[in-house]
Amino acid sequence: MDKDNSSIEYSLSVNGNSHEISKSWLGESLLYVLREELGLYGSKNACEQGECGSCSVLMDGVLACSCLVLAANATGRNIETIESLSDDDSLTVVQEAFIETGAVQCGFCTPGLLVTIHDFLETNPEPNVLEIREAISGNLCRCTGYGRIVEAVQIASKQKSTGQGGDDVSS
């Protein structure tokens, strides 16, 4: 990927769509490109140093802070942002649970938490409180004190497992 001196070009696959990017600064983070270039404002920027998790995305299915990914190095990887959570107006079980418990106050941390929690419940569908706290330890929330968020994860986990329970009967 050798480049001339003025710009760098690469393509990004975001939520299944391919985008050609041409940049004049190599240091740009994936978070910056998602927001400022692709208009995907769901991923938030609250620290740019990996501390808050509000920029969380999945890269090839791995949860990461997009502010710590060099955008050019995200090429060839499958990037999923908060915008990929649903393609219509319907809400996921986790989103419903957030509303039910009041886990959204200012809302700044919410997209990052939703990406994190969806990923977490995929691998650990029936977590205990300690596991939930550990899973969200990279997502800072200044408003809720986390109690309602933990509660929302528990509700979503129950809802999901009762949903799956129905499927199991058929086997």
Added chain:
Amino acid sequence: MEFHIASSTEEVCGLLAEDPTREILAGGTDFMVEVNFRHKDPSAVIAIDRVPELKQWRHDGDAVSIGSCVTYREIERGPLSTIVPALAQSARTVGSPQIRNVATIGGNLGTASPAGDMIPVLLALDAKVIIRSIDGSREVSIDELITGVKETSLADNEFIEKIRVPILRGPQEFLKVGPRNAMVISIASLAMVTDLERSAIAIALGSVTAAPSKAREAEAYIQDFLDWNVMTVESSALPNFRRLVGEASSPINDHRSSATYRKHAVGVLGQRALLRIFESRDDG
């Protein structure tokens, strides 16, 4: 401006030989913080995080060879967590799930921060770092690699290929003190490893010295008070042991902690680790 995604170690060697000013990017968790805060303005970068050899670990005689791009996530779970338990304990304390998913062991050594959590464990275990360049490989110890605060002995055309970690039989501990439980850079840390074959104990300190260092006097002192057959320690030796561990540190005052607290804390960690491995006994 140029960006390279390397696919083999040979390619990394070649790219660095061609232009040694090219910078290495692994997980990016230190690199990108520097960039985001404009402390670094990269113009030529080699991403090494897709090089298959660097992402693997394997048994290597009585040691395990861990590729520089192996992540904390991989060290903290799976087979490595039982092969090198203190390394896994240390990996679990790093950052958050998002950080551990991408941050690498090689990046921790490359950054060479006194607070790097891999460093005391690797030093206590006498791990060797295998450094590669177009001219071949060389092997150095952790304290030969890291020479000061964020300083390494790596030449511009060299990179860390892998870390060879001895597999020891015997309990190991890594302990860390920070201002909170999650997502925390350490104020003081300590690794203690034992080798039951040789009745040996090694102690290394983190965040309390500029360059990696062991608590050698404390190691030598405590030997006389250990019973390796039943794994006990004479309780009368503990105050001196704690003091000697503290004295092996040369901490600084900074925004995270005072030097006095660091020296005290690392002594407490030393005693705590010792008592997790050896049961205290009262008689002399």
